[in-house]
Structures are given as C-alpha cells and as structure tokens.
Amino acid sequence: MSDNGADEKKLALERSNLDASCSGAVLWFFTSAIGWLLLSTLLGLVSSLKLHIPDFLGDCQYMSYGRVAPAYKLALTYGWASVSAMGVGIWLMSRLCRVPVRFPGMLKFGNLLWNSGLTLAIVLQIAGHGQALEGMDIRTGPAVLMLAGYLLIGSWGAILYRARRSGPAYISVWYLLGAFFWFPWFFGVAHCLTARGALQGVMNNVVAAWYQQGLSLFWLTAVGLAAAYYLIPKVVNRPVYSYNLASVGFWSFAIVGGLTSLVRLSGGPVPAWMVTLSIAANIVMLVPVLTAVVNFLATVRGHSDLVYCSPTLRFSLFGAVAFAVTNVVALAASLRGVDRVVHFTQFAAGQYHLLTYSFFSMVMFGAIYYITPRLVGCEWLSATLIKFHFWGAAYGGSLLAGLLLISGIFTGMALADPDAAFRQALQMAQSYYFGQSLAYGILGLGHWIFSLHFLLMLLRIGQPGTQPTRFSKPGAH
Amino acid sequence: MSRSPKLFTGILASFALSCFAMVLVPNSQIGRLQPEWDQDTNTVYPVKNDQGREAYVAHGCVTCHSQQIRDPQNGEDIGRGWGVRRTVARDYILDDAPLLGSSRMGPDLTNAGSKDWRNEAKDDPRRPKRRDAMWHYMHLYNPSAFVRETNMPPYRFLFEKQKITGQRSVDALPVDPGQGYQVVPKPETVKLVKYLLSLDRSYPLKEVKGAPSAAGTK
Structure with a gap:
C-alpha cells in the first residue's frame, strides 16, 4: 500500500508482531471450534437418522430425538459457530486496530469457561434436565459460566478497540464492536428474564424469540459480515466498493434488525400488531442486505x-x-x-x-x-x-x-x-x-x-x- | 477518534430500541394478565395444570409437538380437529414456561386430553374410540402399531418388565413379555400420561370471539 519499501517492511513486521501476540489464543479458539463442529455433525446425523429410522438407538433414552436435536443445535450454535466467531473476531480486532493482544492467557481461560459451560449445558440436555422454554436451552448454571467466559473474551475486543492506533475505524470493526457488545446483552438479559417466574406465561416465549433473533443477527450475522468485509477486499486487493453504502447498511441493520423477532410467534398467542411490526421490519431488512451484497459483488467485479x-x-x-x-x-x-x-x-x-x-x-x-x-x-x-x-x-x-x-x-x-x-x-x-x-x-x-x-x-x-x-x-x- | 462515541452510542441505542419494542412494550400489554371467572360454570380459567409436566419437558416432547391453536385465518388447526378455538396469551398465564413449540413433526397437543380431539379426518374409521390412559401407554410403547407412517420413536424405556407377584397390575400393557412377567409403565410415565390427559384448553375465554360458550364445551 505504501510506495516506500521501508514503510512496507515496517508494516509487515508490525503485522507479524500482531499475529504473534494472538497466535496461541486464536489457534486455541479454532481448535475447540472445530472439535465442536465434529461433535455437532455427529449429533446432527444421529438426530436425522432417527427421523426416518425411529427405532435407531430406540432403547436409549439419552439418544431420543427430543433430547439429541436440541443438543445438536447447542453444539452447532454455541460450540462451532460462537467459538469460531470469537477466534476470528479477536484476530480481526487486533489486526484492524493494530493493537497486539496482551495476556492471551485470559482469552484461553475465557474459552475454557465457555467450553465447560457449554459441555455442562449439553450433558444436562441429554440427561433430560433441559429447559422447558424452547430456544433458551441453557440452564442458569452453565449460562453463568458461559457468560463469564464470554466477558473475558468480549471485553478484550472492546479494549483492543479503545487502544486502536489507526484513525477512523474500518467497517468490519463497527460490526465486531457491535457483536462483542450486543451478544452479552442479549444473552444476559434474556437468560435473567426467563429465569424461573420472572415473567408471566407467553412473555417467556416472546423473550425467547427476541433472544434467538438477536443471536442470529447481532452475533452470528454481525461477525460473519465483519469477516466478509475484511476478507473479500483483502483477497481482491482493492478497497471496499463504497464506504457510504457500507455505513448505510450497518446503521439500517442495527436499527431494524432488532425489530424482526416476533415473526417467530406469527399466528401464536400474541397480539397481532407485534407480529405486523416484525413483518415490516423484515421487509426493511432488505436495505442492509442489498447494500452489503452489492458492496461485496462490486468489490470483486472484474x-x-x-x-x-x-x-x-x-x-x-x-x-x-x-x-x-x-x-x-x-x-x-x-x-x-x-x-x-x-x-x-x-x-x-x-x-x-x-x-x-x-x-x-x-x-x-x-x-x-x-x-x-x-x-x-x-x-x-x-x-x-x-x-x-x-x-x-x-x-x-x-x-x-x-x-x-x-x-x-x-x-x-x-x-x-x-x-x-x-x-x-x-x-x-x-x-x-x-x-x-x-x-x-x-x-x-x-x-x-x-x-x-x-x-x-x-x-x-x-x-x-x-x-x-x-x-x-x-x-x- | 471522533467517530468513536457516535458508534458506541448507536450500538447501545439499537439494543435499547430492540429491547423496548420487542420486550417492554409487549410486556406492558400481555405481561400482567389475570385469570377469568366464568359465570356459567363458576370456574376460574385457566386451570392450573403442571402435574407430570416435568416428564414432558425432560423427554423433549416440545421438539415435535406444539401446544398452540391458530385462528382459521392463520392456519387449519381447528379444521384438523386439534381444538375448537384459538389460544391466547391468557391461556398460558399459569405455565412457566408455556410449551408453545415451534415444530409439528407430530400433531398439536393443546387439547390432547379433550375427548373431541382428533388427528384423523372426521369420518376416518382408524380414529380410536377413546384415547384413554391405556391408549397412551400403548402408543408410547409402540407408536407405529397405531400409525404405520409415524416417525415418532418408541418410548419403550418408559416401561419396565416386572415379575407378576399376586395380581396383574391394572396398568399392565396387553403385550406378552414371557410367562409370569408383565410390562408396566414407570411412575414417571403414569404422570406423563396424566398430564397428556389433562391437556384441554377448550374452555371459553371472553377475548376469543366465535369460541363455543361454556355450555357447549365438554
């Protein structure tokens, strides 16, 4: 990027220092994420086989469809998807903010807490101690462990952002900062609210729908977009096609995304206006989606x-x-x-x-x-x-x-x-x-x-x- | 650096907006509902019903069975014979948490205990005369004996083989596990089936228009 060879060398050295600082932690994240990926695929295969061969493992109550299917989703969402998101997120944050990761041991410890919490949640699910509320499958104990682990990791994202050295933040950093902030709030607030007896009846399902949508959009989608906004221009070796488009996309995503959740209860025992509002929000979601996709394709064009x-x-x-x-x-x-x-x-x-x-x-x-x-x-x-x-x-x-x-x-x-x-x-x-x-x-x-x-x-x-x-x-x- | 507070405030605000519109406002509308007293039958609805619910939760029944009935304009639940009226938020105020379900790989069970509940066409000869406790035991033990196409797994582990001492148990299944033995439901199974038989939300509520009156419900 610089005309000057010496500058280029300095940058390369800086990058390799950044990579060295987070190498251990990020590889740790990737390894455990891939472990979860393999486990989740196995659970997915078992639950799928049970759908057309109901007698398969039929005498083992721990492998009944009602228990394995939610366990599969837990392993896929919180294991593979979330842990790989953390690894990629931390690396991107360090690289884009040009700040080395200090105390990577804390990240590893956070990951350990998260993984043990998740393991516990899956074991409880398989053992028949799952939650009554669909979509909020993690019991309070494991949820606390996971949130504590997450905070050790997510706060590193915020620290890297605060300490960043390069002027205005790149679009990926917006999404990442958002994700690192949004996820613990959705996770924490939803789990507190649905803890025993805090809400009346159907409100539990409303919160569960709100949480699931938050998880898909403000955690997985946000990290996915952050990574795509980094990787695609990087490989093509061109700047993002339009920065304004990216900015419009981000803000419309942040505002409208959070209003889409109640379509999950469409037709259910909730007042109709709530669902109508969410349908409208789903339609407006076309704005962030189109801006992002046009931006990606235009960047690659040629x-x-x-x-x-x-x-x-x-x-x-x-x-x-x-x-x-x-x-x-x-x-x-x-x-x-x-x-x-x-x-x-x-x-x-x-x-x-x-x-x-x-x-x-x-x-x-x-x-x-x-x-x-x-x-x-x-x-x-x-x-x-x-x-x-x-x-x-x-x-x-x-x-x-x-x-x-x-x-x-x-x-x-x-x-x-x-x-x-x-x-x-x-x-x-x-x-x-x-x-x-x-x-x-x-x-x-x-x-x-x-x-x-x-x-x-x-x-x-x-x-x-x-x-x-x-x-x-x-x-x- | 000047963008920093703006970005952070925006992220914070978007979460606050989402929480406000999707949680707080709905809660102000349906978060503090009272049970309803029905003059005709002198009963307060809904009726508390959570015995045996733990077994339903533990075996993940909610993964394949919903417990909610939609309006005819939103779906054919009533036409299928799963209920006589749509369910509303008030139906679930005593449930922690409601087992609404989001998948119907199996039929809806909102009113599974009501005698009018059916999962067959109205005039289907295969419709069992009654779905009583023994029907449910047998169905849990071997679902495909009832519906050949079913992919509901057999729940044989909810039953145990027992040596007959004295009289045969009244709950013993009509299957032959060998001379001198009987197959009986485990205690949790008895509870689970009690729960299934107690499922009935066909009582009238004022906010549901077009629902049968109390006199017409049974």
Whole structure:
C-alpha cells in the first residue's frame, strides 16, 4: 500500500508482531471450534437418522430425538459457530486496530469457561434436565459460566478497540464492536428474564424469540459480515466498493434488525400488531442486505477469476451470496400468506441451517483458511483437500438447507388442507428425512477433511513460503 | 477518534430500541394478565395444570409437538380437529414456561386430553374410540402399531418388565413379555400420561370471539 519499501517492511513486521501476540489464543479458539463442529455433525446425523429410522438407538433414552436435536443445535450454535466467531473476531480486532493482544492467557481461560459451560449445558440436555422454554436451552448454571467466559473474551475486543492506533475505524470493526457488545446483552438479559417466574406465561416465549433473533443477527450475522468485509477486499486487493453504502447498511441493520423477532410467534398467542411490526421490519431488512451484497459483488467485479484460485475468496463469497438468500427467504417466510403454510414445519430449520451453515460457517471457513497460515508460519498443505472441503461444506450445507425448506413447503401444504390426513404429511416428509441424513454425511466428510488439514497445520506440516495455497494460478481462467 | 462515541452510542441505542419494542412494550400489554371467572360454570380459567409436566419437558416432547391453536385465518388447526378455538396469551398465564413449540413433526397437543380431539379426518374409521390412559401407554410403547407412517420413536424405556407377584397390575400393557412377567409403565410415565390427559384448553375465554360458550364445551 505504501510506495516506500521501508514503510512496507515496517508494516509487515508490525503485522507479524500482531499475529504473534494472538497466535496461541486464536489457534486455541479454532481448535475447540472445530472439535465442536465434529461433535455437532455427529449429533446432527444421529438426530436425522432417527427421523426416518425411529427405532435407531430406540432403547436409549439419552439418544431420543427430543433430547439429541436440541443438543445438536447447542453444539452447532454455541460450540462451532460462537467459538469460531470469537477466534476470528479477536484476530480481526487486533489486526484492524493494530493493537497486539496482551495476556492471551485470559482469552484461553475465557474459552475454557465457555467450553465447560457449554459441555455442562449439553450433558444436562441429554440427561433430560433441559429447559422447558424452547430456544433458551441453557440452564442458569452453565449460562453463568458461559457468560463469564464470554466477558473475558468480549471485553478484550472492546479494549483492543479503545487502544486502536489507526484513525477512523474500518467497517468490519463497527460490526465486531457491535457483536462483542450486543451478544452479552442479549444473552444476559434474556437468560435473567426467563429465569424461573420472572415473567408471566407467553412473555417467556416472546423473550425467547427476541433472544434467538438477536443471536442470529447481532452475533452470528454481525461477525460473519465483519469477516466478509475484511476478507473479500483483502483477497481482491482493492478497497471496499463504497464506504457510504457500507455505513448505510450497518446503521439500517442495527436499527431494524432488532425489530424482526416476533415473526417467530406469527399466528401464536400474541397480539397481532407485534407480529405486523416484525413483518415490516423484515421487509426493511432488505436495505442492509442489498447494500452489503452489492458492496461485496462490486468489490470483486472484474476480479472474478480469483474465485477460482483463492480458497478464502471462494468460501467467503459463497457465504456472502448465501447471506442474501438467507434474508430473502426470511422475508418471504415472514409474510402472513407464506407463514400460515410453512410455520411449524421444517422450514424454520431450513432457515437456521441456511444462516448457520451456508452463510456463517462458509465465511468462517474462509477466515480460518486466511488466518491460520499467518499464525503457524506455513501454508496449507494441499489445495485438493481444501477443494474437497469446499464441495462437502457447500453441497452438503446447501442440500441440507434446501431439503428442509422444500419439505417444509410441501408438508405445510399438506397440513394446510384439513381434509388431508396428518399421516399424509408424515409420509411426504419421509423421503426428505432420508436426504437430510445423506446431507449430514456429505457435510461430515467435508468437516473431517478440514479437521485433518487443520491438524496438519497445527503440527506445522504444510507448504513453506509466503504465497497462499491456491486452487490454480491466478490468470489461468 | 471522533467517530468513536457516535458508534458506541448507536450500538447501545439499537439494543435499547430492540429491547423496548420487542420486550417492554409487549410486556406492558400481555405481561400482567389475570385469570377469568366464568359465570356459567363458576370456574376460574385457566386451570392450573403442571402435574407430570416435568416428564414432558425432560423427554423433549416440545421438539415435535406444539401446544398452540391458530385462528382459521392463520392456519387449519381447528379444521384438523386439534381444538375448537384459538389460544391466547391468557391461556398460558399459569405455565412457566408455556410449551408453545415451534415444530409439528407430530400433531398439536393443546387439547390432547379433550375427548373431541382428533388427528384423523372426521369420518376416518382408524380414529380410536377413546384415547384413554391405556391408549397412551400403548402408543408410547409402540407408536407405529397405531400409525404405520409415524416417525415418532418408541418410548419403550418408559416401561419396565416386572415379575407378576399376586395380581396383574391394572396398568399392565396387553403385550406378552414371557410367562409370569408383565410390562408396566414407570411412575414417571403414569404422570406423563396424566398430564397428556389433562391437556384441554377448550374452555371459553371472553377475548376469543366465535369460541363455543361454556355450555357447549365438554
């Protein structure tokens, strides 16, 4: 970026100092996140198999669908997604604010608390001591542990921001600062409010809906966008297409995103105006979504050949497009005519997987492919393994989300016809359940390849040199 | 640096707005509801009902079964025979927390204990005459014996094989585990089925228009 060679060298030295400061902690986060990813895929496969082979592990009460399915979501959301978000978030904050991480031991300790809290929450869930309130599956004890761990980590984000050295903050920093602040508030306030007896009846469900939406938008989506806003321009080596657009996107996201939650209770025992307000908010959400996607695509424009050679770009651009799809589907699903059909079907699970896998996880994979070589000092061993992982994650994740969405529409249509017997809807769903298990298999394969590749990186088995591992040479396409 | 306070204030404000509009305002409207006294039957509705609920929660029944009935304009719940009127916030004021559910891989259970509840078409010959405790035991023990297409898992672990000492238990299932033995529901299963049979929110509430009057409910 600088014309001066000496400046360039100084910058490079600074960057490597920054990386060295957070290397241990960030690798720690990535490792445990990947551990959770493998566990969650296994739980997901078990719960999916149980849908079409109800007798599978049928005599073990700890493996009954009602317990495994929530445990799977816990491991995926709070394990893989949240822990990888923390790792990527801390690294990005340090890099963008140009502040080294001091006392990385605190981050590791925070991670340890978080992981033990989550392990406890999952064990309680499987043992049949889960919560009555759907969406707030973590009991008070583990929730306190997790929040304490989170505060040790999230406050580092704020400290890095306060100490930053470079003038106005980059757009990724806005989203990250937001995420680091929003998450503990949503998590803390929602868990306090829904603790035994604090609220009356349905208000518990209202808060649970508000929390789940906060978790998807103000934690996962915010970190995902922050990473995409960093990675895409970085790989293409151009500034973000429009800064104003990014700014409009951020503020509309922050204001409107928090009003979308009550579509989750659409048709339920809540006053209709609440749902109407959230439907309106869902429509306005098109503004932040379009600004972000236009910005990403315009940044890459003219350099689309890089998608073929850069793993980071391919993963994060896939995620960026999935982000748009996720939100357009959410908008469609919020409309009353659609909701009356798809509510209570697998459609909602489809939306969850679209967000968690196709958008968020893909961006996180891209970030891990970008960051890890800078922390361990060697490049990824094999482009082929990355390619396999991409196909596994992209095809498996999309197949899963797509099947859930489509089966949601069809079973919803069967259920919307009062003359069609319930068993007809059951029968219709069967073949989709089979496809779901297949999708988990493909995903699992991709994840195993990724984990082994990451393990090799931890052991410093990779390609030497400073050139990133690419699928093919730039310009070959 | 000048942007810093603005950014932080904005982030804070967005959380406050969300919390205000999605939690505080709804709470002011439906957060302090009172039970309703029905003159005709001299009963206060809703009726407290949480016996056996723990088993329903522990086995994650809410993962596949909802407990909420929508208006005809929002869905065909009433047409399917799951209830006679939509449920409203007042129905759940005694529940901590309400088991509303968000998925219907299985049928809605809001009124599972009411004798009019059905999950078959009105004239389907396969509709059981009564869904009493024994029906529920048998159904939990082996759901696919009742609905071939079902993907509800068997809950055999809710039952135990017992040596018959003296008389056969009244709750013993009509299955043959071997000479001198019987299969009986565990205590938590008895509670769970009591809970299922107690589920009935078809009583009248003033705010639900078009609902049957107390005289018409049974």
